[in-house]
Amino acid sequence: MKKTIKDFDLTDKKILIRVDFNVPIKDGKIKDDNRIKSSLETIKYAIDNNAKVILLSHLGRVKEKEDMKKLSLKPIALRLAELLNQNVKFVEETRGKKLETEIQNLKNKEVLLIENTRFEDYPDKLESKNDENLGKYWASLGDIFINDAFATCHRAHASNVGIASHIPSGIGFLVEKEVKAFEPVLNNPKKPFTVILGGAKVEDKIPIIENLVTKADHILIGGGMAYTFLKAKNYEVGKSLLDLDHLEFCQNILNKYPNKIVLPTDSINALEITEDSITHDKNIEDFMDDEIGLDIGDSTIKEFEKYIKMSKTIVWNGPLGYAEYKIFSKGTKKIAEALENVKGVKIIGGGDTGAILENLGFKDEDTHISTGGGASLELLSGKILPGIDIIDENLEK
Numbered sequence: 001m002k003k004t005i006k007d008f009d010l011t012d013k014k015i016l017i018r019v020d021f022n023v024p025i026k027d028g029k030i031k032d033d034n035r036i037k038s039s040l041e042t043i044k045y046a047i048d049n050n051a052k053v054i055l056l057s058h059l060g061r062v063k064e065k066e067d068m069k070k071l072s073l074k075p076i077a078l079r080l081a082e083l084l085n086q087n088v089k090f091v092e093e094t095r096g097k098k099l100e101t102e103i104q105n106l107k108n109k110e111v112l113l114i115e116n117t118r119f120e121d122y123p124d125k126l127e128s129k130n131d132e133n134l135g136k137y138w139a140s141l142g143d144i145f146i147n148d149a150f151a152t153c154h155r156a157h158a159s160n161v162g163i164a165s166h167i168p169s170g171i172g173f174l175v176e177k178e179v180k181a182f183e184p185v186l187n188n189p190k191k192p193f194t195v196i197l198g199g200a201k202v203e204d205k206i207p208i209i210e211n212l213v214t215k216a217d218h219i220l221i222g223g224g225m226a227y228t229f230l231k232a233k234n235y236e237v238g239k240s241l242l243d244l245d246h247l248e249f250c251q252n253i254l255n256k257y258p259n260k261i262v263l264p265t266d267s268i269n270a271l272e273i274t275e276d277s278i279t280h281d282k283n284i285e286d287f288m289d290d291e292i293g294l295d296i297g298d299s300t301i302k303e304f305e306k307y308i309k310m311s312k313t314i315v316w317n318g319p320l321g322y323a324e325y326k327i328f329s330k331g332t333k334k335i336a337e338a339l340e341n342v343k344g345v346k347i348i349g350g351g352d353t354g355a356i357l358e359n360l361g362f363k364d365e366d367t368h369i370s371t372g373g374g375a376s377l378e379l380l381s382g383k384i385l386p387g388i389d390i391i392d393e394n395l396e397k
């Protein structure tokens with residue numbers, strides 16, 4: 001068990017909390033503040049427990065000096081102040097005298113936000129390369145480090161692994177929730193265990209398939225990636241997405257696990273990808289040369305539903321069609337409905353999939369939608385997340 005924020009006495013201490021404030025911002029305005037809201041529980045806990053709260057987060061990628069103009073955390077400090085209903089001090093620096101003085105003057109229950117940690121990436125990528133001195137410096141600003149940014153836990157950066165290497169550390173409520181949600185999937189999943197994979201690229205999902213194929217009872221494959229699997233079975237798939245570099249991988253996995261990998265039997269096809277394309281539900285054998293497969297068809301939905309209904313553990317990553325357009329979203333929507341009706345452990349592996357499902361009106365209290373796309377993919381691929389691995393163990397539990 002890793003230490004959590006609750007394992008520390010926070011009174012009078014300077015608590016450095018790595019949060020994920022990487023929110024979409026356009027023309028200085030925050031488009032979606034969900035990530036800020038997700039961090040509130042940990043921040044409020046630290047305030048309520050009389051800590052001096054110092055927050056660090058990245059925002060976007062800083063490659064050129066120019067990028068800094070658009071990537072200040074200032075608008076986030078203002079929004080956070082509204083959400084917390086208290087002042088948030090913002091320091092437009094990632095190091096230096098001003099930052100140090102502000103932190104020295106910080107009183108219990110006050111909150112300070114440091115400027116975008118990725119400003120340290122220009123020009124030498126100090127944050128992203130986990131520069132030893134930078135991690136040490138940030139650690140020197142606080143007494144305890146709490147990592148609550150699950151979405152970056154698959155990266156070893158100065159603002160997570162770097163700081164945690166130097167001072168006592170724990171995880172925040174958001175990371176704890178994520179870790180607990182994945183646990184029953186990664187360790188002895190209750191059977192039947194079904195994995196649903198969709199999305200565009202076979203390549204991205206290979207590590208998940210390799211890790212879960214022995215543990216899962218079935219892997220249902222839809223979305224753009226299904227057509228490479230169908231091609232591997234010698235079906236003609238017209239102009240559908242194909243990842244020929246990974247055709248051989250698909251052939252091998254199908255040969256090795258012929259009863260585990262479940263592929264579509266029909267496909268919603270169109271001649272072009274538009275919101276009002278004319279579509280046909282085609283049997284997989286009846287593809288025309290100029291057709292593009294853009295969703296799973298009705299027979300496939302029924303087949304997938306059968307597997308989902310009998311499952312006790314379900315993991316889903318990637319939409320089953322070009323779900324940004326309503327006409328190609330039926331498969332994803334129907335499978336989401338099937339998921340809602342199942343009792344068991346249900347996880348949606350973050351990133352695009354969660355956002356697409358939420359746009360389709362998916363609201364299931366019993367399903368965990370991960371806040372980390374890349375981090376959840378790595379967990380499902382059987383990898384250890386460095387941002388969590390470095391955190392102190394609670395030896396009493």
Ligand code: AMP
Nearest residue numbers: 199200201223224293294318321322323
């Ligand atoms: P990923 O990030 O790999 O999960 O891929 C998500 C993307 O896959 C979404 O933008 C979908 O529109 C896209 N996608 C899903 N199914 C298809 C398909 N049949 N053809 C083309 N793109 C698809």
